[in-house]
Amino acid sequence: MTLMPSSTLTSVWSPANRFLEWFGDLGFFAWQVLRAAVRRPFEGRELIRQLDEIGSRSFPLVALAGAAIGAVLALESRSSLVQFGAKSMLPAAIVFSIIHETGPVVTGLIVSGRVGAGIGAELGAMKVTEQIDAIEASGVNPYKFLAFTRIVACILMLPLLTLAADFCGVMMGWIANTLVEPISFHKFINQGLAGTSFNDFLAPTFRTAVFGLIIGMIGCFQGMRTQGGTAGVGLSATSSVVLSSLFVILADVILVKLILVFFS
């Protein structure tokens, strides 16, 4: 048996150690947020401000992305389905694809880019300029005022934004389809929804609440542990986007499997 050289062990162990340490810190952060959440005051005003910041201001981008995907799906799928003589399946293919997978994932990734970076940079800047210390010094719990409100706003807004993306995607899919071969919206929707049940909408839409939890939690965590001035703020913004996107994709795979097990 040959032993691994110590340098190889170190090069493997060091990143693994940092990864475990990061997870441990994230767990502790989540616990602090949870503890703060159950205590008064509940910071209703700040929550409403964050709902507006995260929800309303992400709406145009999410709607545009949903619409673009609906149009692309309609244009790309048409030729394939025509080849197989399944042109009548086009509405169902567009609606099913958008509601089940494309709408939720695209919304999750767009929000993780816009909101994740925003939260990471904002809280990071507050951390390096001692604003978070100032909040704490004035006897206010920053885990509640800054983190809990943003995380809850992300959880509540992601399903609503997903519905908006789905709606715009289906509408644009119909428009793109109609431009090539006119079809009434009523018929398009009837064909699209044929054979689908309420569960087909419910589970995929509400799994984005988990995406919201991931985006809010990682954005706040990375922001509130920022170190090292403006460079650190940039790093926090970037790492918030990268990590939250990565975990959204991972969570999507796991949740799709769970939805197939429990809702099929």
Add this chain to the structure above:
Amino acid sequence: MMSPEQAVLLDVQENGATAAESSAEKTDAPAVAITGLHKSFASQIVLNRIDLTVGSGETLAVLGRSGTGKSVLLKLIIGLQKPDSGSIRIHGQEITLLDLDALNEIRKKMGFLFQHAALYDSLTVEQNIAFPLKRHTKMTESEQRDRVKELLAGVGMERDLEKMPSDLSGGMQKRVGLARALALEPGILLLDEPTAGLDPITSGEIDELILKLQEEHDMASVVVTHDLHSAKTIADRIALLHDGNVLIEGSFEELEQSDDQFVSEFLKRDS
């Protein structure tokens, strides 16, 4: 034999350690009493079992070279950092082992001016000062506004209610920071480099303002500064930190009479 940490823990347990209690019965206690305070970061010892006391209505200036733990000391006093060992008593109440809720009760009795003011940059001047009032008092909106105006008038900035922090100069930010620190009428004021980065005239104005506010509010103050002139103007006593220890503590005149080479060099360099 009991370690200092165990003694503190036992004391906290015996006394219930809640912020609300015992303040009335301990009014004779010094505003801040620090005993055997030790703090290190990795292998670097920043504060090495230091003792300091600040009486009610008294101003202590903490001087020392950069990186000697002056700002850390303030953050330990307000509980933003935890000491490795030692005791910090605020009006007789041990704070090092308090839970967050109890510590927040103590924090309401302290005001903190950060080195760069640390104003919330997404809020206006008025909202910055109203921030602690909204959360810790039952004042109505109009009462809060009156209080904010009163505090801003006290620091000479009553016309800047609606301005954003980014629209203010460094000196103006310090004034607003002072007004915010005084919002809850604290018994203890902690000032981290109140004149750092300011020109001599503005520094003098800030010193005069601090003196005026101390007279008006009768607070105990701990001022961390590099500015010897400022310390001489506003402090009753001065403590000089060196190598993690309090090298000398006393009036400015006592420091001037010291034979210690470091003290002489420090005073000479700064004068």
